[in-house]
Amino acid sequence: MKPTPLADVVCPFSHSPLDPKVQDNPWEFYAEAHASCPVVPVPEVGGVMVTKYDDVRFVLTNPDLFSSSGRGSGTKKGIQVEKAQRHEEIMRERGWGHVETLQRTDPPIHTDYRRRLNRVFTPRRVRDMTEHIDEVTNQLIDAVFERELTGGATSGQTEFVDDFAMPLPGIIIAESLGLDRSEIRRFKRWADAMLALAMRPLTEEEMIEAAEVELEAQHHLAAEFEKRRQEPTDDLISALVNSHGENDEPLSMHELQNLMHQLITGGFETTTNALNHSLWLLTRYPDVQQRLRDDTSLLPAFIEESLRFESPVQGLARRTTQDVEISGVLVPEDTMVFVRYGAANRDDEAFDDANHFNLDRVDANQHVAFGLGAHFCVGAALARQELVSGIGAWLERTTNIELARPFEGPVHEPSMFLLPMIELPLQFHV
Numbered sequence: 001m002k003p004t005p006l007a008d009v010v011c012p013f014s015h016s017p018l019d020p021k022v023q024d025n026p027w028e029f030y031a032e033a034h035a036s037c038p039v040v041p042v043p044e045v046g047g048v049m050v051t052k053y054d055d056v057r058f059v060l061t062n063p064d065l066f067s068s069s070g071r072g073s074g075t076k077k078g079i080q081v082e083k084a085q086r087h088e089e090i091m092r093e094r095g096w097g098h099v100e101t102l103q104r105t106d107p108p109i110h111t112d113y114r115r116r117l118n119r120v121f122t123p124r125r126v127r128d129m130t131e132h133i134d135e136v137t138n139q140l141i142d143a144v145f146e147r148e149l150t151g152g153a154t155s156g157q158t159e160f161v162d163d164f165a166m167p168l169p170g171i172i173i174a175e176s177l178g179l180d181r182s183e184i185r186r187f188k189r190w191a192d193a194m195l196a197l198a199m200r201p202l203t204e205e206e207m208i209e210a211a212e213v214e215l216e217a218q219h220h221l222a223a224e225f226e227k228r229r230q231e232p233t234d235d236l237i238s239a240l241v242n243s244h245g246e247n248d249e250p251l252s253m254h255e256l257q258n259l260m261h262q263l264i265t266g267g268f269e270t271t272t273n274a275l276n277h278s279l280w281l282l283t284r285y286p287d288v289q290q291r292l293r294d295d296t297s298l299l300p301a302f303i304e305e306s307l308r309f310e311s312p313v314q315g316l317a318r319r320t321t322q323d324v325e326i327s328g329v330l331v332p333e334d335t336m337v338f339v340r341y342g343a344a345n346r347d348d349e350a351f352d353d354a355n356h357f358n359l360d361r362v363d364a365n366q367h368v369a370f371g372l373g374a375h376f377c378v379g380a381a382l383a384r385q386e387l388v389s390g391i392g393a394w395l396e397r398t399t400n401i402e403l404a405r406p407f408e409g410p411v412h413e414p415s416m417f418l419l420p421m422i423e424l425p426l427q428f429h430v
């Protein structure tokens with residue numbers, strides 16, 4: 001059958017995928033898309049959203065058809081072009097402008113960056129870090145208990161995002177990079193600023209503020225690079241600064257800045273969302289919470305099902321290099337393709353009764369929450385360990401965890417790509 005040109009596709013949806021309400025709770029939208037219109041035009045940004053599991057895998061494993069390079073982001077490219085250009089000018093004038101590395105490149109260029117990172121992100125390195133991740137986890141829980149469990153109290157409250165889900169991955173990535181762990185709140189500000197333009201439309205003042213914070217980050221990092229060049233250490237910054245590519249080329253300052261951007265945003269934003277969602281799921285499914293308390297060997301299965309069910313990175317973008325057919329729709333060359341990991345993981349054709357949270361699902365780990373193919377998440381092993389250690393310790397050190405109060409209003413900050421919880425107020429019992 002002849003494919004339908006993208007321009008002729010009309011989806012019968014009442015909301016756009018750019019609507020903050022859909023971004024707060026995308027599951028109904030995905031179900032509608034799967035049922036009637038799996039390849040969704042997003043004319044506001046001249047793009048298309050791909051929601052089916054098989055289509056998402058097709059896009060991710062064919063970088064010759066779907067390039068990671070030059071894709072910008074929805075808001076950057078389509079809605080905030082002028083602001084993005086002004087932002088780039090500021091960065092070039094007073095810091096280092098954008099260059100494409102790693103996640104924004106295709107093989108074979110990607111392969112060289114990835115090789116340098118793989119050398120420092122080995123499974124062995126993560127295994128060696130497990131004890132330390134457990135230690136930091138317990139330090140953070142100790143601080144909450146000391147604050148809450150005074151005078152013999154057996155229950156307390158925690159704002160989980162701030163007390164735990166942000167600091168745990170924040171401290172671990174800061175220490176791994178070789179940055180001072182006492183400054184994680186400053187690094188979180190950097191990560192937020194680095195992602196600001198891609199997350200939501202910004203006012204002029206907000207754009208300038210984001211650029212200023214990113215400049216602060218760049219200059220701080222530049223000084224760290226210089227220190228490691230003079231005196232190599234055993235942290236990630238040192239490994240990258242002193243790494244050599246295939247032709248014995250060291251990375252340039254622009255490349256180093258861009259790689260740091262990816263590691264800081266990857267390290268700070270994603271695992272935080274995953275920890276929040278896993279804990280929130282425990283409060284919504286008390287039977288699952290009890291089963292995990294009774295049998296901790298179920299924890300890895302719980303983490304995989306939670307990554308599948310509420311994927312922390314909902315989607316990213318690619319760009320078509322030629323006209324290409326996806327599920328009967330002809331998508332023209334140079335179209336931005338929003339790959340929805342979060343939707344693919346809820347596809348009934350890939351996972352039995354996909355909208356049901358099921359701890360006994362045997363194929364949960366077939367999810368694409370960490371992507372697939374050449375760009376498969378470099379921090380996946382680290383993130384999984386942080387999730388097992390973090391959630392495991394909260395279960396071990398409490399007897400019950402529930403929501404301290406119901407949510408009023410949106411649960412998530414609006415974002416095209418992530419699922420960031422605004423807050424997670426919990427009541428725990430020991």
Ligand code: HEM
Binds near residue numbers: 060102270369372383
């Ligand atoms: C639960 C936590 C995490 C999730 C859900 C997640 C998700 C993802 C996804 C979906 C991709 C694929 C991007 C693409 O297809 O273009 C990716 C790549 C990447 N992630 Fe993660 N990530 C997580 C944790 C981390 C951590 C802790 C780090 C840093 C230490 C990190 C650093 C990166 C980097 C640098 C890439 C680019 C890899 C490449 O292009 O070759 N991520 N991540």
